Amino acid sequence: MKPPVFDYQDPASVEEALELLARHGAAAKVLAGGQSLMPLLNLRLARPEVVVDINRIDALDYLTEESGWLRVGARVRQRRLEREAEVRRMVPLLTEAVRFVGHPQIRNRGTVCGSLAHADPAAELPAVAVAVGARLVARSRSGVREIPAEEFFTGPLTTALRPDELLAEARFPCTGPDWGWAFLEVSNRHGDYALCAVAAGVRAGDGRIQDARLAYAGAGPVPVRLREAEAALVEHSDLEEGIRAASAEARRVLQPDGDLHASSEFRRHLAAVLTARTVRLAWTRARTRSGGAHA
Amino acid sequence: MREPLRTVQLEVNGAAYTVTVPVRKTLADVLREDLQLTGTHVGCEQGVCGACTVWLDGEPVRSCLLLAIQAAGHRVTTVEALGTVDRLHPVQEAFWENHGLQCGFCTPGILMTVVAFLREHPAPSRQQIREALAGHLCRCTGYQNIVRAVEDAARRLQARRT
Incomplete structure (x- = not known):
């Protein structure tokens, strides 16, 4: 088997996920779409003690507009951005950029928030987030904070997220008319x-x-x-x-x-x-x- | 660390299987080693080559980037569900007749992508076909006959519908 041995947790609620991250800290990795983490596990470049799979958390699967912002929950797959006409109307840059992310087979599984949290400097969605001035919602047991995209990316594959935090949502401002x-x-x-x-x-x-x-x-x-x-x-x-x-x-x-x-x-x-x-x-x-x- | 195991029920090609597997075992490996469905091939194991492509709830995904236990509660479809030796799927026929494969290692993944692609694009352009194939590496053919096979497959499927 390619991945190293790890303990696997698949909480059904955000609260349970945050509890696990609080308990395990840097020893845990969040697994969403797996299109970045799974290659790292298969190559054994990542060796987390605990993998916290958030795919069972239905509460993170939402794509909604609220007060001029497009809110994208942590379980929203990249493919959904391509398919929903509303996204093109609200944040056309997302629709255009997401087609460059991997291949359809990757986007069917990969998540928007996962790509942001992975923070590859050559990746498309982080650049979109910075361009439009997205805000990234980090949740932990101790609360919620919103991080402007420009402060979120701190280095290659490195973000401002603390080990006990989950990137629960990305907020993209809807484009202005002109x-x-x-x-x-x-x-x-x-x-x-x-x-x-x-x-x-x-x-x-x-x-x-x-x-x-x-x-x-x-x-x-x-x-x-x-x-x-x-x-x-x-x-x-x-x-x-x-x-x-x-x-x-x-x-x-x-x-x-x-x-x-x-x-x-x-x-x-x-x-x-x-x-x-x-x-x-x-x-x-x-x-x-x-x-x-x-x- | 001891090896954590989990027992899950998987639905593959319409059949239910109960397996007890290491949590870290990929779907590709469980399909091949535990379910003996060796049509799904394992190439790069990092999501690049496309040989392991299967459908999860009808959509093509990399089975090397999924843990098998994550597939519980979803419908998995592999190349074995497309056709049989006696009764090939029209896309398989088109690959056969257009010499769209040589060694055949990459073919199962390509077939899964192409069948799903032609569902959404019944009359694709050559450019669309090339983009659809971009997530698959073939080291034998140079892709020319694969593109031809996909064009022919589209025609065969169209003819079937009319």
Whole structure:
């Protein structure tokens, strides 16, 4: 058998799960979709004493809108984001980005919160969370706290979650009416990890960009939001000048590691090119939306 | 640490099985070793190669990334349920006739993905087929005949429906 020996618990309630995490702390790992944890177990890179399987907790299987936020419970599979038209309306960036996550076979099982908690710096959903300003709801026996996405990711495969905390929910703000979003990625094959991916959002008004969001995956130890590049898009009244400045900023600031798939320089090049492509696409969509039609 | 075991009832291809297995044993291994359903193949055991793909409640998943005990309460379907040697599934026929396999190691997983894919995309484009196959590695064929087989399978299934 590939995985190391572990004790297995499958609580039926969040309270029981939190009790187990409080008792076992860092010796426990939460198992949701298993698309990240199971490979680590099979490779024996992870050797938890206790696996806390949350798949029996029906209370974590919800996808709802509340006060302008899309709330995604910890058991929601990635595939559901693709299939529910409401998600596209509320957070179109999620619908677009999730298709780049692994393959359908992976997304049928993998969860949204699981991908966020795993915090692979090349993964798509963490970059989306940072781009849109998601808030991550961590629950423990001692209470609930909401962590802004930008503070949640602290390093490769490392988050602000404490060992006794469960990432119970991710909250994504619903997009504003004049915003357009776009997500593009370059990988060796469709479904592979991103060599570089960019999530972009722009708010159109008076024929120019009024506000912008840019986040990058595969470009550093955590998903990176580039405020300097966002500012460049807003400062220039000419779209293409703004895009040139933002792309140059991405190339200058980002410090991706090189590996055998792509050198650091090539990843920086991709970041610059994808910045331009995503911003143009987001801009077109923002103008279509603010003009009344929905792309 | 002693080996924790659990007894669960699994529903595989419509039949009920009661098994007592180590909690850490993957569904792929239990299918093969405990239920003798060796059609499901085990390749990379990290979710990349796709050889172990089965259906969980009708949707393709990697059986190497599921613990067998997690499948309790769900319907598991393996390649053995698609067809028999005497009566192949139309997708199996299409793979046979288009030479969509050589060594056959990757084939069971591909079949499970393709049958589910054609359910949702009865008349797919070549590009859609290639994307659908992206989660499967084949080291023999170079994929050309697999793509052809899927195109042919779509036609066969269409013809059956009309």
